[in-house]
Amino acid sequence: MKGIRCLLVLVSLSLLAACANKESSLDTSLYDGKPIDTLSLDEPPKTEKEAIQRGDTALSAGNTDLALYEYIRSLEFENGQFRDKALFNIGRIHQSRDNIALAEKAYLIAVEENPNNTQVLEQLGILYSSNGDIRQGKSYFLRAVNADQVRFNKVDTLSSTDLTTVESVASLQVDRHSPEYAYMGLGVAADLQQQHELAQAFYKQSLSIKPDSAKALINVSYSFYMSGDYRKAQRFVLQALDIEPSNEKALNNLALIYLAKGEVNRALNVFSRHMDKPEALNNVGYFLTLQGKPDEAIPYLQQAINTKPTYYKVANENLEKALAMVREEEAKQDE
Known part of the structure; x- marks a missing residue:
């Protein structure tokens, strides 16, 4: 009996060692998180699909380290059918963390797979x-x-x-x-x-x-703005704001459109929806200068400085540029 018990212990230890070796052989080159041994005490997944499902569950729960670990474990199964999908998820997690190198690595391997x-x-x-x-x-x-x-x-x-x-x-x-x-x-x-x-x-x-992509609507609006079609530019950016009323990029684009159309007060009102008054005044002056209207920009830049003189160093710099442009234009006219 003693010999049998010793044999059972040896067999159990061998099995545990085999499991440990299998886990230690895991390719962790795509992993970047807390120590793996703190992640899961569950039995290893039996199939690729089970590993991916575990990853999906962990990802839904916001546990991205565990999700990474499970997706990587799914890659250990030979002849896997969903390797590119697991690698895509690995890449997305790294991309969300601004870990561009590992995201790129995962995506490139995924492209090799599919x-x-x-x-x-x-x-x-x-x-x-x-x-x-x-x-x-x-x-x-x-x-x-x-x-x-x-x-x-x-x-x-x-x-x-x-x-x-x-x-x-x-x-x-x-x-x-x-x-x-x-x-x-x-x-x-x-x-x-x-x-x-x-x-x-x-x-x-x-x-x-x-159709309801605010990002696409903003991009097409800006494209029409750059081509000088302000009517269409305004129509598309207003659609974007119907979807996302507080989208700062859309608000800025709308303000630029109003400035291009000569509707300065409307532009100032739009800028004021998501920034304080000195910044809004400075933006109006800055963009009027860019549009070749430095003489119109000067009063707004002066108001920005007067409203918050200790804060608005940038408005002073923009005012100097606008004044320099006006002086240059006057000098050309005197020649």
Whole structure:
């Protein structure tokens, strides 16, 4: 009996060691959080699907460290069917934490697993564009659009030269599952190249996917503003404000539109909805100066300084610029 008990103990210890070795062999290169041994005392998941479900549950509960751990555990199963989805979730968690390096790493591995995962391609586009690499971001947005067209059984692979006209963009098929941010990102890239009509075509597709997207409405509004169509710019930004009344970017865009239309008091009122009076006055003066109206800007900048002289150093600097522009213009007229 003593020999049997010793054998059972040895077998139990061997099993525990095997489990420990299995957990210690976990690839934690995509993990960044509190020590793993503090996360879960549950039995290891038996399937890839169970591990992902555990990750989803932890993520819903706001426990992102545990979610990361469970998603990473799901990658340990050979021939996994949902690896790209788990890697997408890993990337999104890291991206939400501004851990760009690990987010990029997770997304790139996910693309290797599934080159047509539109969500991953779209997030890579956002990641690169947000960090100033517009060319790389645009390439991934285009790949996301291509992958989505594959879903619609479109066999031709699109290149950037295939989407250079309003008609070519409008011919793309979309539905509510299409990558709205990829179309939006391509629109922003077109706007940066002063191709405003093309940008607006991309934004229109984005709005076809999600009509109540305040972000898309703000972008298309700003595109019309930059192209000088203030009526349409105002219409779209007001739609955005109907959805998100306190959206500061939308309010700023509306104020800029009013300034461009010469409705200065309305612009001042809009700025005053989300900033104090000196800042609102300074903004009016600053943007009037940018619009080539320094003589109109000067009174607003002086009011900003008078309202809060100790605080508004920036208003003094803007006033000096406006006065310099006026003096330069007067000097040209005297020549």
